Structures are given as C-alpha cells and as structure tokens.
Amino acid sequence: MAEDALWARDVQKRYERRGTQPVDALRGVSLSIRPGERVGLLGRNGAGKTTFLRIASTLLWPTSGEVRVFGHDIVNHPEEGRPLIAVVPQDGKPFMHLTPYEQVYTYLRTRGFDRATSKQRTTEVLGQMGLTEVADRLNLALSGGLRQRVMVATVIATEAPLLFLDEPTIGMDPFARREVWECLRRLSKKGSTLLLTTHYLDEAEQLSDRLYIIDRGRVLVEGSPEGLKAQIGGTIRVSLKGGMRLKETLATFGTVATDGLDVHVILGPDRVEEVLQLALREKLSATVGPVSLEEAFLRVVGRSIDDES
Ligand SMILES: Nc1ncnc2c1ncn2[C@@H]1O[C@H](COP(=O)(O)OP(=O)(O)O)[C@@H](O)[C@H]1O
Numbered sequence: 001m002a003e004d005a006l007w008a009r010d011v012q013k014r015y016e017r018r019g020t021q022p023v024d025a026l027r028g029v030s031l032s033i034r035p036g037e038r039v040g041l042l043g044r045n046g047a048g049k050t051t052f053l054r055i056a057s058t059l060l061w062p063t064s065g066e067v068r069v070f071g072h073d074i075v076n077h078p079e080e081g082r083p084l085i086a087v088v089p090q091d092g093k094p095f096m097h098l099t100p101y102e103q104v105y106t107y108l109r110t111r112g113f114d115r116a117t118s119k120q121r122t123t124e125v126l127g128q129m130g131l132t133e134v135a136d137r138l139n140l141a142l143s144g145g146l147r148q149r150v151m152v153a154t155v156i157a158t159e160a161p162l163l164f165l166d167e168p169t170i171g172m173d174p175f176a177r178r179e180v181w182e183c184l185r186r187l188s189k190k191g192s193t194l195l196l197t198t199h200y201l202d203e204a205e206q207l208s209d210r211l212y213i214i215d216r217g218r219v220l221v222e223g224s225p226e227g228l229k230a231q232i233g234g235t236i237r238v239s240l241k242g243g244m245r246l247k248e249t250l251a252t253f254g255t256v257a258t259d260g261l262d263v264h265v266i267l268g269p270d271r272v273e274e275v276l277q278l279a280l281r282e283k284l285s286a287t288v289g290p291v292s293l294e295e296a297f298l299r300v301v302g303r304s305i306d307d308e309s
C-alpha cells in the first residue's frame with residue numbers, strides 16, 4: 001500500500017515565552033491523509049490550525065509527536081520532506097514589486113529548477129490559473145483575489161505532491177473566493193494532495209473530501225461533510241432568534257445548540273410545526289432550513305464557528 005501523504009501522531013505544541021503564560025496550542029493531534037485526498041482542517045480562530053500547518057510544513061517544531069510526509073520523518077529530517085511540499089501561508093502575499101510572472105519564476109528558481117523548466121512551468125501555470133493577461137503587471141496593482149491566485153499559482157508550479165493552504169480565501173469577496181475554489185478543484189483533479197485550513201464552513205464543505213474539526217488544540221471529529229451532517233440526527237434546523245430562554249423546552253423537540261442568544265433545534269420533519277407554533281406564541285422570529293455543516297459544527301464544538309466569546 002502506498003504511504004500516506006501526511007501522517008501525524010499525537011502532535012503537541014506549547015508556545016512558551018518568558019514572562020507569559022505558556023499556550024498549549026496543540027494537545028495531541030493525530031491525522032492521516034492519503035495521496036490525492038483533499039482534507040480540510042476546520043476550526044474557530046485560535047483552534048490551532050495554523051500551528052498544525054506550520055509544523056506539518058516544517059516551519060515550526062512540535063513540542064512532541066511524530067509527523068511523516070510520504071514516509072519521511074520531517075521532525076528529525078525536515079530536509080527530506082521539503083521538496084515534497086509547498087505552502088500558501090496564512091496572510092501570505094506575493095512580492096508587491098514583482099509581476100506574477102517574476103513571482104512564480106523566481107520561486108521555482110529558488111526551489112532549484114533550471115531556467116528552461118522554470119520558464120515553461122511559469123507560462124503554463126499562469127495560463128491554467130487565468131493569469132496570463134496580468135502576468136506582466138505588478139502584484140501591487142492586482143486585486144486581493146488575483147493576488148491570492150498568484151500565491152496559489154506559485155505553489156502549484158512547484159508540482160509538489162503535498163500542498164498546504166492556510167485560510168486561502170480569508171477576507172476575500174464571494175467572487176474571488178469562488179475563483180480560488182475553482183483553482184483548487186482543478187488542482188486536485190490533477191492528483192495533488194491538499195490540506196487546507198479554514199473557518200468558513202461553506203469552503204470546508206465545497207473543497208474537502210474529508211474534514212477534521214479541531215478545537216482548542218484537539219481533533220474533535222473526523223469525517224466527510226456528508227457523514228458529519230448525518231451524525232447530527234435530524235434533517236431540519238429551526239432557528240429561533242433570541243430563543244435562549246426557551247432552551248429547556250426546545251430540548252424536548254430535538255438537539256439544541258446555542259449561538260449567542262439564538263437557539264437552533266435540529267429535529268425531524270414531524271415536529272417542526274409544534275416548534276413554529278411555540279415561536280409564534282412567544283413572539284420570536286424563526287427560520288427553517290435543511291441541516292448544514294454549521295449544525296454539525298455546533299453539535300461537535302458546542303459553539304458556533306464565529307462565536308468569539
Ligand atoms: N507564536 C505564538 N506564541 C504564543 N502563542 C501563539 C503563537 N502562535 C499562536 N499562538 C496561540 O496558539 C493558539 C492557536 O493559534 P493558531 O494556531 O494560530 O490558531 P488558528 O490558526 O486556528 O486560528 C492560539 O491561542 C494562539 O493565540
């Protein structure tokens with residue numbers, strides 16, 4: 001059987017700085033990714049996603065634990081893993097005073113590719129990513145979406161078999177996000193293995209064959225987006241705005257999750273009407289919809305992904 005593209009066992013990371021409390025960013029993360037899989041690491045801000053990605057991409061040392069990239073122990077021999085991976089870091093930006101062409105070409109040269117190969121790949125990748133038209137403009141003149149595409153193009157051009165992307169669409173408008181999603185889908189069709197982190201549930205659902213939901217440095221659950229939704233045990237979600245005070249009553253209808261002062265009830269179709277009657281009597285506005293990954297997340301983590309409290 002082929003080696004896992006990435007294999008991590010009980011990875012722990014404690015950040016220690018003099019004069020401050022140590023932070024246990026990872027408390028024993030284990031995961032494995034088969035070659036060609038697209039895996040999402042989903043979690044709230046501060047969950048430990050970036051820390052894990054930095055460790056898996058040899059940019060940071062774990063406090064303890066094992067990490068293998070295609071069988072290579074990258075904790076003790078990072079140099080063995082490096083040619084096999086490429087990373088789009090969180091908040092990574094292209095060099096503003098280079099053009100997309102120069103950006104990709106220069107990166108390939110620093111990774112050790114010869115001139116001819118670098119030239120050919122740069123032209124090819126810029127074409128695939130729809131960047132040919134802007135290839136000779138300065139990155140600083142490009143929109144946020146295009147800059148991110150340049151970042152993605154840069155790692156794709158390496159043809160590294162394992163790619164890491166840390167929040168690849170953070171802060172982008174919906175159109176730019178979709179463009180990046182499209183690029184990543186195409187990439188994965190070509191056989192690349194992807195590990196991406198995100199705190200966008202729709203992105204996780206759109207781009208992942210499999211998800212690990214992490215919170216406070218631990219993996220809470222793992223599965224396909226469909227599988228995770230199926231675990232919730234209901235098909236319909238009723239959300240009651242300001243329904244917190246009815247939490248106990250609502251729990252008799254189905255699974256309840258809170259989100260600030262709002263309450264979501266996950267239940268089967270037969271009891272939806274009763275809940276809506278209750279909302280009407282209590283003068284609360286209610287919305288009804290199919291369960292989504294958001295409910296799976298609420299159920300597993302106990303808080304909404306945007307709940308910063
Ligand atoms: N260099 C650092 N020094 C101290 N604490 C850190 C450092 N980097 C991250 N942390 C802390 O570690 C935890 C996990 O952070 P991070 O991995 O960035 O999470 P995420 O990417 O999921 O938002 C957070 O509590 C964060 O504040």
Ligand SMILES: [Mg+2]
Nearest residue numbers: 049050051090
């Ligand atoms: Mg992060």
